[in-house]
Amino acid sequence: DARVTQTPRHKVTEMGQEVTMRCQPILGHNTVFWYRQTMMQGLELLAYFRNRAPLDDSGMPKDRFSAEMPDATLATLKIQPSEPRDSAVYFCASGLVGGANQETQYFGPGTRLLVL
């Protein structure tokens, strides 16, 4: 049963600390997305990769956030330094552009981040 995995599932940290969230997309998928969900803003796209190349990170605060795909099996989202307003649930999703159901995105369980 292929699924997107995310670690950690929960993270509590203090303001100013670095936070790294990891995502393992479904094997064979060529697109990876990072979303943030808050009560106030709902779901927002932060960054989008295709074939490991960043295609769109316009939704991401550039001064403190960075997203990378070191290899096809790992995507990372880093926040440095973290701030209380970054508290949210961060979702990773993957998909396969060019295959069957190519527009369907498969979501991971999310990382629930709390910055004190």
Next chain:
Amino acid sequence: KQEVTQIPAALSVPEGENLVLNCSFTDSAIYNLQWFRQDPGKGLTSLLLIQSSQREQTSGRLNASLDKSSGRSTLYIAASQPGDSATYLCALHGGATNKLIFGTGTLLAVQP
């Protein structure tokens, strides 16, 4: 800028009732539309995807329709069950980038 709105924000119905969830969008130039379900504390599960050239899609007790000209999509749930209780989100693909723009969500509670 595309804006996606879902009405109602919350809905409570007795078990067995048929119900309709609404999704409105401001820009009809969409690639396709997707309905998701989100359970508390969990990720999103894709329910149905409608291509821009289609009018509806069906899966079991779920039927989703799309009317691009009026900027609307509906999700029809037949014979609702307590297990259907969740937040339902619609999302638009704006084009070849595969970016999803999410609606505000409808929180559904089906009472046994």
